Amino acid sequence: MSYDIRDLALAQRGHQRIQWASRHMPVLNQLKEEFATEQAFRGKRIAASLHITTETAVLLSALQAGGAEIALSASNPLSTKDDVCAALVEDGIHVYAQYGEDLPTYQCHIKQALAIDPHLVMDDGADLIIALHNSPAGGSVVAGIEETTSGVVRARALAADKLLRFPVIAVNDTPTKHYFDNRYGTGQNTIDGILRATNTFLAGATLVVAGYGWCGRGIAMRARGMGARVIVCEINAIRALEAVMDGLQVLSMAEAAPLGDIFVTATGMAGVIRPEHFLAMKDGALLANSGHFDVEIDVAGLRQIATGEQEVREHLSEYQLPNGRAVYLLAQGRLVGQVAAEASPAAVMDLSFADQALCTHYLLNAQHQLAPGVYDVPSDIDERVAQLKLQALDIKLDTLSPEQVAYQHSWQYGTEG
């Protein structure tokens, strides 16, 4: 068996921690049982590029129980948990990832994962999809799955250029994923990452969040819930108006820069906070990113203007500026909740990964022949995941009576009815 990980001896701790995550993923565990019974993925090979966390291990374990052969590389050099890698290798998964690996190694690992000649690629940032498209066509791949906003943007750009070779399901875009994982999951892990990296005091702090998408509003709600005053920066007029009416202050980044104590980017866009902003900030300002790629804060630009740099705590670097002030970069500008904390909790990843598992099942099922393109998660999958989660939480919904269903489809009822 092929693999490249830090230390196989970490497997026991990995298994223990995976077990803790698994306790909080009832939907995925139920799917695992179903997959095992029907041997849903017998003979199928899957390559995955994911944040290698305990929750990811539970997903892969469900696919493996269904008979799949799996190769795994990282989707971020700093989010890999070495103990999880070890446990997965012990379970028979080909893992090519080490915490803190450099970029050439990271890219080499992607190639190694693809060497399995996968039927399906499962992506978190589209690195596998892009790697396949940067290589000659061919191989067994019939479909892809993409989990993040950033990756979906890339897949759509590929499709717009008429280059996409196979269907890709945009798991990110489905309600049971982005309403939950982005808002509540990233919302929590961003706060968690900021606290672990800095132990800063949120009550009374001014937190500037760039982007009021699902991640951004999850962060804003929680920051406010912890006592911070929140300022939002946006490029979209409707989102900006929502932020206003949610009671938040909306400013341009140029206006917000001198006011913030903590800055968080969650946009999917590059160069959101730039040198002109760093220079306008208060002494001691904290800079954190929650977007998938490390391009939202212009770290290169920061390094260029800095007169000095030192690590003051784990995941916290001080940059002295020519104006005599200092700003502090968290987690090197990589996604703070993955790097400085432990990514989204298992209980919410249960939804996203159940979507992934069911989409894998859908795409590897010969009946569904899809043309190349970016697809939504089939709505019955979305609905089923939500239903399973509510059952696990023991929550009852109301149901419509036949009369109510009739009412819903009639146009005769009204003020006169």
Added chain:
Amino acid sequence: MSYDIRDLALAQRGHQRIQWASRHMPVLNQLKEEFATEQAFRGKRIAASLHITTETAVLLSALQAGGAEIALSASNPLSTKDDVCAALVEDGIHVYAQYGEDLPTYQCHIKQALAIDPHLVMDDGADLIIALHNSPAGGSVVAGIEETTSGVVRARALAADKLLRFPVIAVNDTPTKHYFDNRYGTGQNTIDGILRATNTFLAGATLVVAGYGWCGRGIAMRARGMGARVIVCEINAIRALEAVMDGLQVLSMAEAAPLGDIFVTATGMAGVIRPEHFLAMKDGALLANSGHFDVEIDVAGLRQIATGEQEVREHLSEYQLPNGRAVYLLAQGRLVGQVAAEASPAAVMDLSFADQALCTHYLLNAQHQLAPGVYDVPSDIDERVAQLKLQALDIKLDTLSPEQVAYQHSWQYGTEG
């Protein structure tokens, strides 16, 4: 000039109150100027069935400034403000509406409004659209606009039955309408209506909201913000999960009935709270509806089981139950924020009515020939309304640099970038 209103002498007070609303509708006022300059609706006739409030008057004034001839009936017998009717008649609009009119009069007024032979019908609950479809085909009507969830459901049902005769734009479904008016507007006016009708104490009260759509979550947020404990009832699994993760308790109505102090329906569905629920409620429970039609609380069923009924305050009726308890119905089960309070504030109606005004302009423009069907608001209209509102609020957005636009459309950038 033809009209049927309560008392023309109320016109001065109506004008004064309309002026107060107009102060808070900068977007509509800007559109009014544009319409007047280009005489955008010269020669066009519009029939409208709307809640006749001060904000509606500002909308109609903008259309009239563009040259339109307008006939107006109510969209709810209890939401009509007689002083506004008088002011509108004084301004030359054909108004057929009186507060508290009975159902036959209400329906007769709809027919009178349609007697203008409109080119366009503007609806709030689809009563005009349905009335036209219950009559023989013919006339000048080329398009309709529908403002509410309930009305859009009816228009879609008509389209599904292949009976819809002209294009209808579902203003309700556009972000600048339902994200704002439904959530923040109805959210506020529902709380306002409950307080005016009852002076009940929200802090520590248990408020049960049926429906966690945009209206429902606006109500839930505000009820909580006023100190209430909120329970949500839903039929949709994804919305139910959102409510759970927003920190609210989710129960079936049968489970919630004995727990609630205040019940609010916001579903668009009939028979949401029924006799079996009334009988399970605490003595003193309050029943309010925020849906468009008065069918969400089963008032007929309540009357059937009640052993006595009396009005205890304006807009508040006591129903004695055979179990010795009493429940209290607000505003006869009609939408509480329109009847017991003053509907959504001008500042948020500014958005919805700007959508209506611009959609009217779009539909009456000969260039846009649409087949019968239910359509979304064109996205450039939506975007423009939001932009105008932000300008009026003096709020600045960030804008993308050319490099950022390129980043957005590229698939090459990634972890390797």
Added chain:
Amino acid sequence: MSYDIRDLALAQRGHQRIQWASRHMPVLNQLKEEFATEQAFRGKRIAASLHITTETAVLLSALQAGGAEIALSASNPLSTKDDVCAALVEDGIHVYAQYGEDLPTYQCHIKQALAIDPHLVMDDGADLIIALHNSPAGGSVVAGIEETTSGVVRARALAADKLLRFPVIAVNDTPTKHYFDNRYGTGQNTIDGILRATNTFLAGATLVVAGYGWCGRGIAMRARGMGARVIVCEINAIRALEAVMDGLQVLSMAEAAPLGDIFVTATGMAGVIRPEHFLAMKDGALLANSGHFDVEIDVAGLRQIATGEQEVREHLSEYQLPNGRAVYLLAQGRLVGQVAAEASPAAVMDLSFADQALCTHYLLNAQHQLAPGVYDVPSDIDERVAQLKLQALDIKLDTLSPEQVAYQHSWQYGTEG
């Protein structure tokens, strides 16, 4: 029987509305039964100067059931409900109050109430207490009770000048009063009053609250819960820091004046918002007061600089300013929740008035001979009121075991224990 009210014919509506309030005052109703059984106030005369609301009627009814003879005047010319006055007269209480009475009448009514030669005065702003001290000593009065922050300040000033002639219990200062009535009650009725007077849109509005005492923080919490952005002005450093750490912006009034859409005073201080502030405000700014006296907003100063004045809605006056802008004064600068809405809801007045009822019992009980001075509510009264309320809400507390009581009083347990 002597009285001076608007119209005795309003009694039936008054009774009906009092009945509605009484439903939500279980503690007071239980005390009423006790007082009636023991005829607790037989032969005692009480003069009261209170906001004459339905809740006040329930309090007086409890005292009357105990045998007291009662004379009542208003504590604010604009908070008197004429239908309540009528109902009280019908029940045999001497009422001297009419809605909107002018100042000479108001003062005359105070004298008429005192003509009963009371054993106890019950005050809301200390007008009775002050009137007694502005007259020669003598009469039957043995004690007073004061309900508001503003009135307690006056009683303490009198005591500090060594002029106070009898003991006064500061009901306002007891936890079951000011933690609840001031924070949750005034918090709610202020929002309610603002909405009824203006139908303004709170979501996205900037609300400036002057004073972060219990009233101010109740208003701030609720304004925020309705979607407003809140700015706090304070003179006290500790309260200001609390506001900061509650996530609110703290500014001086000079800094806040140009930023606010809505201003609310809740300070107990005079001249909090002055001409220099009015002139710095945005066109359309709203001015509301929640303090007991109409001195917090400098209305005289506003009138002096105004170039025009008109009433634009009930309880809403426009003042044109020399700079071309206009500001809007609610309820003539009197307490907005009492005048434009219905004062604090019955469910919370149940606590304050239970305190008043039990303090009356305590003070009229010959055993408690107190020297002149301002006293706290006896803590067993406070505790009893809270316990009775919890019982009415059917809420269970934990209780300490004997071992836990021992732990509480021991100093031996610690890290070594």
Added chain:
Amino acid sequence: MSYDIRDLALAQRGHQRIQWASRHMPVLNQLKEEFATEQAFRGKRIAASLHITTETAVLLSALQAGGAEIALSASNPLSTKDDVCAALVEDGIHVYAQYGEDLPTYQCHIKQALAIDPHLVMDDGADLIIALHNSPAGGSVVAGIEETTSGVVRARALAADKLLRFPVIAVNDTPTKHYFDNRYGTGQNTIDGILRATNTFLAGATLVVAGYGWCGRGIAMRARGMGARVIVCEINAIRALEAVMDGLQVLSMAEAAPLGDIFVTATGMAGVIRPEHFLAMKDGALLANSGHFDVEIDVAGLRQIATGEQEVREHLSEYQLPNGRAVYLLAQGRLVGQVAAEASPAAVMDLSFADQALCTHYLLNAQHQLAPGVYDVPSDIDERVAQLKLQALDIKLDTLSPEQVAYQHSWQYGTEG
């Protein structure tokens, strides 16, 4: 120089981290300068038993700059940071503490700290005070300072037994301490500790907080702000009512036990969660304590009924119960925010420790001769600390004009004024 620490080589990292804390403690740094200038503590010896964190180091550094000789032991065996100990020793402070030391060592270290023969003891849980009182009288000690609720309870019990030998200032009870550190500081660090120990998902979780004092309400607010549903358990009727009106559910622990996903104690009482509660809990329930001593959760009782125990993550122990379920204890039942996270952030400890520093100054000043007893912080100290903090935050207060001061002290102004 005498000390007993883990490893002096950790000093550099300690200094670096202390520097990070110091950045966020502007008030303490200003006091440090003042103390240094006046050599305020020259010739004085101070023994301290404190959580040995980076913030504590900044406090001790300020005292040392004033000339004090300092000996330090821990106030909790698990909250000691070994790198901070090393840095302090390098700076010349006698430190007797190691992370995870056993109870005999812990107690021995207390004795070693007292061997300095202090003039003043500074306590966090009263262990030094109690140790002095368990020894024969004598020595140089003239005063004590106590920082926690739990320690003040012990000092008061000692005073009630007429055993207290010297004055003790209850820093815990002063507004700039418990309004801030307890509410906002412990509120945040408790959430932080729970997340670090478990990575649990707060959105939608039911969190039961025992105790609605300042710590408890800080925890409740933040838990809710992170999306949890909060249940409160109380023994005090007034606090329970406040929780109700803050929109929280109030239940007895017996009622709450089967409902909670996460339990947090913040009471200062022993045996709050007991075996009968553990057995009623859901499988997977989390148990955390935020009170000073590890007695709030009955850990001994839990061990007694458990059929198995294992550590599943750092600071997280699983206890299998005879009913087949498991519950999870965080941080061995010791204060979770100190043990699993990093205690309250520097920015809020700046207030508490400024109080401590100024009280030290006050007590060691020969002019203030106090009899044995428990004293409040002098109010001018409290006020000064708040003022200094506001200055550091660049926040302006309003100030009273002479007319306003006069108004405040007059009883003549009123409705007639």
